[in-house]
Amino acid sequence: MLVLLFILFGAMAIGCALGVVAQRNPLYSAISLIGVFVSLACLYVMLAAPFIAAVQVIVYAGAIMVLVVFVIMLLNVEEEERRRPRLRFLVPAAIALAGVLIAEVAFILVSVQQVPVAAGSSVSDVGLTQSIGAALFTKYLLPFEITSILLLMAIVGAMTLARRGGLIRSREQTTRG
């Protein structure tokens, strides 16, 4: 039963991932990417990590991809322009890099099987809300806070960039009026 579901969602993830690369229409690529995220979330649920699955859907499918689709709609990008010939030489490089990546994953899979599972850490509570919360606010508190400051900096930076034009225009309006 679980194996069947795993094959189903795994196939969905791989199929959608291929769609992201193969589609010429950017919006179709975005929809395929949403499909990848949702299938990955299903896989997380099967790995007994419901919190990570929910966060995956909320953050990636629900927030980031909404912005991506929003921008695509706003710019009204039609079919991606035909592949420019000067980027052709990148295709074999991409294939080679993908090969390296697959080799790395295979190496990790093989080496993980050799390491015995550490005693005391049960598989069932790794992805649960409580254990993640406890880990975030005790063991990984510093990285967690640094990440939040990084995000705050990004927000302030985005607002500065967006406000610059607006401020000048409003000053012009005040001088004129």
Added chain:
Amino acid sequence: MDTQTAIDIALKFAAITVAFVVVLLVVAYTVLAERRILGFIQGRLGPNRVGPGGMLQPFADLLKFILKEDIVPDKSTRFVYFLAPVIATMAALMTMIVYPFGPETRIPFTDITIPLVIAHFDVGLLYVLGITSVGVYGIMLAGWSSNNKYSLMGGLRASAQMISYELALGLSLIGVILLAGTLDLAQIVELQSGWHGSRWFIIFHPLGFITYFIAAIAETNRVPFDLPEAETELVAGFHTEYSAMKFALFFLAEYINMFTVSMLATTLFLGGWNVPFADVIFGRGTFLFGLVGAIGFLLKVIFFLFVYIWIRGTLPRFRFDQLMNFGWKILLPFALLSIFLTSTLLFLFPNLF
């Protein structure tokens, strides 16, 4: 797969079917109730010709939707155009399975106790938020694929609005999570059954409830936040080009969303299936207790639906800049304040909870 698993799966399917049928019936009659109540507010009758008092109107409407011609715009993006209403309806229906409709109930004349919830999910609340956030795509893609500038404007407005108000919505729920200490909806309701079933979280977290209620109206694109389908400016907004059953699916999704946000409000703030003093009269775990609980839950949800309709008959529509200002400058700080107050309360009186 052994027999027990098969029976479990069959039971789940039966439970989902029953829940969907009940919900769709309630939704169908919400549409009728809305038309009748709006008629009453505006000093007219509303539909009352089909069946006694117009009771068969929803089925007549459904028949009409099925028989209407299904027009697909020539220059539309075909696949996405078909996908959008499906996503909207599916996302609306999928949240249904985690809500506890009633307490654990013993079936009469047997010793079998069944919980009146379809799926116990450790992160039920996050699941609801996640599925709701996926529902935005239905509206966005509908607006984009129709190849109509009114639709596109409606879709863009809808997505901007839903992203903005999702923040306030999520923040207003954090107080409840702090009070309950769990994300499982069934457990959250169970925690509110103190004081003979009247220890509702709205008492400890009223600001959060107000924030949630306003943000929920915006999330479901209802008046006064119905800018995505503002008739006076955008024809019909994102579903301008949709006709027949595909339009009906959007219509259905909107009303199911109304129903689910009402269920979430009931579950989190108004005690879910807890009816005050029902445990004194009937005793916990009996069949009557379960029945009263389920009816109480449904009545609370219907109360919310009525308030929705009432608001629609009362308030005018926001302008778009007012909508954004309200969401970001008033509602969001208000939600943060409610979290601050609830955390302070929890810190000062940890024994209260």
